[in-house]
Amino acid sequence: MKTIEYIGEHPIFGQIGHLFIALAFTSALLSCISYFMSFMSKENRAHPEIFKNKWQKLGRIAFGIHTFAVAGIVGTLFFLIYNHYFEYYYVWYHSSTTLPFKYMFACFWEGQEGSFLLWTIWHVVLSWFIIRKGDEWEAPVVGVIATVQVFLSSMLLGVVVFNYKIGNDPFILMRLNPEMANVPFLHFADYLSKIKDGRGLNPLLQNYWMVIHPPTLFLGFASTVVPFAFAIGGLLKGKYTEWVKPAIPWTFFGVMILGTGVLMGAAWAYEALSFGGFWAWDPVGNASLVPWLTFVGAAHLMLIFKNRGQSIFSTYLFTILTFLLVLYSTFLTRSGILGSTSVHAFTDLGMSGQLVFYMAFYIVLSAYLLIKNRNKLPKTVVEEELASREFWLFIGTLVLLISCLQILFSTSIPVFDKLGFYHVTNFLGTICNFFIGLINDLFHSSIALFQKRHNLSPPDDPKAHYNMWQLPISVLLGLIIAIGQFFKYKNTDSKEFWKKISLPLGLSVLLSALVAWQLEFDRVNYFLLLFASIFTILANLDFMVRILKLKIGHSGASIAHIGFGMILLGVLISNAKSTVISQNKSNVNLGKDFPNNENVMLVKGDTVPMNKYYISYKERTRGTDISDRKNLYYTIEYFKRNDDTKQLEKQFELKPIYQLNEKMGNVSEPSTKRFLTKDIYTHITYADIEDVVNPSSVEGYKKPITKQMKIGDTIGLANTLVVLTGINKSVNKEALKLDKNDVAAGAVLKLIDINQHEATVEPVMVLRGNNLFSIPVVVDSLGLKLEFPKINPDNGMADIVITEKKTNEFVIMKAIIFPYINLLWLGSLLMILGCLLAIRKRIR
Amino acid sequence: MKKTHIFAIILIAVAIGAILSTVSSSGTYSDFSSAAKNPDLDFHVNGKLNKSKEVHYDPKENANLFSFYMVDKKGVERKVLYNGTKPQDFEKSDEIVLVGKCNGEEFIAKSILLKCPSKYSNPNEDMKEFKTKG
Secondary structure (H helix, E strand, O other): OOOOOOOOOOHHHHHHHHHHHHHHHHHHHHHHHHHHHHHHOHHHHHOHHHHHHHHHHHHHHHHHHHHHHHHHHHHHHHHHHHOOOOOEHHHHHHOOOOOOHHHOOHHHHHOHHHHHHHHHHHHHHHHHHHHHHOOOOHHHHHHHHHHHHHHHHHOOOOEEEOOEEEOOOOOOEHHHOHHHOOOHHHHOOOHHHHOOOOOOOOHHHOOHHHHHHHHHHHHHHHHOHHHHHHHHHHHHHOOOOOOHHHHHHHHHHHHHHHHHHHHHHHHHHHHHOOOOOOOOOOHHHHHHHHHHHHHHHHHHHHHHHHHHOOOHHHHHHHHHHHHHHHHHHHHHHHOOOOHHHOOOOOOOOOOHHHHHHHHHHHHHHHHHHHHHOHHHOOOOOOOOOOOOHHHHHHHHHHHHHHHHHHHHHHHOHHHHHHOOOHHHHHHHHHHHHHHHHHHHHHHOOOOOOOOOOOOOEEEOOHHHHHHHHHHHHHHHHHHHHHHHOOOOOOOOOHHHHHHHHHHHHHHHHHHHHHHHHHHOOOOHHHHHHHHHHHHHHHHHHHHHHHHOOOOHHHOHHHHHHHHHHHHHHHHHHHHHOOEEOOOOOOOOOOOOOOOOOOOEEEEOOOEEEEOOEEEEEEEEEEOOOOOOOOEEEEEEEEEEEOOOOOOEEEEEEEOOEEEOOOOOOOEEEOEEEEOOOEEEEEEEEEEOOHHHHOHHHOOOEOOOEEEEEOOOOEEEOOOEEEEEEEEEOOOOOOOOOOOOOOEEEEEEEEEEEOOOOEEEEOOEEEEEOOEEEEEOEEEHHHOEEEEOOOEOOOOOOEEEEEEEEOOOOEEEEEEEEEEOOHHHHHHHHHHHHHHHHHHHHHHO | OOHHHHHHHHHHHHHHHHHHHHHHHEEOEEOHHHHHHOOOOOEEEEEEEOOOOOOEOOOOOOOOOEEEEEEEOOOOEEEEEEOOOOOOOHHHOOEEEEEEEEEOOEEEEEEEEEEOOOOOOOHHHHHHHHHHHO
16 A cells, blocks of 8 residues: 655654653663662662662662653644644644643643643652662652652553553554544545644643642642552562651641642632632542542641650551542542542543552552551550540541541442442442331331432532531541640549640630621531631630740741631631622512522613622623634623712722633633632622624614724724724725725724634725714624724724624622632642641651 | 451441441442432433433523433433533433432432543544545
């Protein structure tokens, strides 16, 4: 068969990329083998001084090559995206020519292949900190990380072995991608001339949070590998306890970064997604929260071990579990199993098998090493004292584990369903039904029986389901954190304990009663959480002031705990006391079980009362910048009535966005007015965009608007961009039936519609004798009338009069008040600060 | 017995409780006829929009009432009422998942989940669009 010469392709860069992937894979393999040989092979154990250094050196060199190769992959992929080489599937699928430079990196985390790459980069970066230190832990720790790198780079290989495809190659050409096999035109030599642009990056990701949130979260995920590698390294090396001390700062670092990543996700959801809050128990959010909980547990267990030399087994368990849970959440989000349950899960690329294998490998490895060495781990001989810090630290980690398990189970329902788990639940349900029946008979009660199921779907009301468990757990955690620091290691004198704790305890009771009364808390469980979080804050504050005497260097733990307390408090108040103020006094009610009428309709120009405010929909504008064209901005003005003058006075305005998103359907982005003590959150729930999409369908014209423009200026209308590209001084007078002596000039206007179709029109201004008149242009397809009546003599700018077709424009929006949500963000910052201080203390 | 053992036992008990509660509060994908049999319970019902019947949303009349007809997996059709705004791109949806309960002949939805073809990026679908443009 004759090979076709494809016009305009740049296959060489893809080949370079392939080469780098292969190199990354083999060098990682070589590196982990060499590192393990340096401390594990027989001759090395016999003559460590001769061989150890050589193998270790080789491992390090191989890791250097691996680093180079990973940098090469990133560089090549970025080069392809930057140059818009759309013959590459990844580039076509995730970018476009109009993508601004600042969002080009976001292409890396839109696609799965790119996100594995991001993860790989962070592992490499973290490893170099350990290699640079170059102590006895370099070989085992970097060795273990190198095994992870082998797996991760295999995710990019894209080779077929025995009919099984390993990994997905980001450098595959579009015409070679099996997904595109039935697109015939890709097989013509000139196919590239037909591909004008890529599909583009999902507009939802073109947001500054999406530039910083994924790399932070992935750094957090990547950082869990370091303590894991220390633990496994310790088991392999026979240093069963010595690994804990060097692993502690890494663990705090990971807790801080992963926590920041999760909170940034919450902030992004609050700011850019419109589900009305910062946490919706979304499976993907849960999947990153769960490893953080065990990570926090691991950090505290390490402290117990360091101070008291006990609970090493639990320390191993939590450290290993954290890493495994990161793998599991990768599996949840990448296997497509969450498909219908989450907003931001990736689609299946056929890599679930590989991910399961990868998980199984580390489960088996860790279980084997732990069981094999179980007798060599130091046993706790002393009985814990109830009045000791280690006891309460340990109980705290158990509570964290319960919290983690509950979220994990509920999030995994789609997995259980796939596995046919409902047979088990039906069986359990039958047993429970027996007892429930018994209870019902004995006490004449009517507790509901378990239903038999043929499949499992996520809870009907996820918020209620999670809160039922997580609220009491948070209360317990808050109380444990509050009292924990007042216990000393080993044993605490109870008199002293009560003396110290009575002040914050008393103050907390008073303060929480006051807050509950002020904010009208009416539920016991809310009150308990309110007390627990205030107690956490005050007790730790008191500890910092009275016992640590405000020595900031030692206050890391206290500050982080105060932050945690504030997060709890902020979450509690802003959720429990959030109010939808856009209540519509509507006529139809579907019953008390159903959400209230929470949406309010605003016709343009009307002012309606809402809560203490009067709101008005002023106008709709469209972004002018090419990357902003997709956004429709709705200006909503908030007024208050002045009691004296009876006049409405404008307080502020909000600009919620309705985004025309071709990639995943239109989305609305909220806009929030922030006050110190509350946020007013506004988002569009329904937008009438008929006139934007199909402007010629509406009748009648609106009031004309006059704009002064100079050449190059742009005006953004709802459905059109108007650009003044020039002034035409040689107008074809005959065509316009003008006199020879008339002076005429045309304003050359480029019109760009929402589909990026361009048209040029030229309204004309005519000077006949002393009379000035204009010849307008009507563009029916866009519902526009354009006029050019004059040029301003003083500044040379052209007057352009634009008349848009009238629409009975309206918008439907929802507004929610979140009180004291700033406590949440302040708490987050304090928690990060506390972690930083703790890290600083441990590495000094 | 050590004190931590007591807590370990409590932990196990709570964990079992968590599993059971997860099971009991997890829903089940079902159809209209099962939902009609148990009007007190919430169900997840998946199906398709009947595009030949009226999809009603008139915000000027009531911005919080949206109704349409859905055909479930078994081919049973019911009118669905939803107390909220019409979801974006509703007509484009491939599959609909409703959570709610039956009330007489109508199904009252608490939430509506849409599966849109574009969201589940099918490259062939995209190529179709793409070809008409190119």
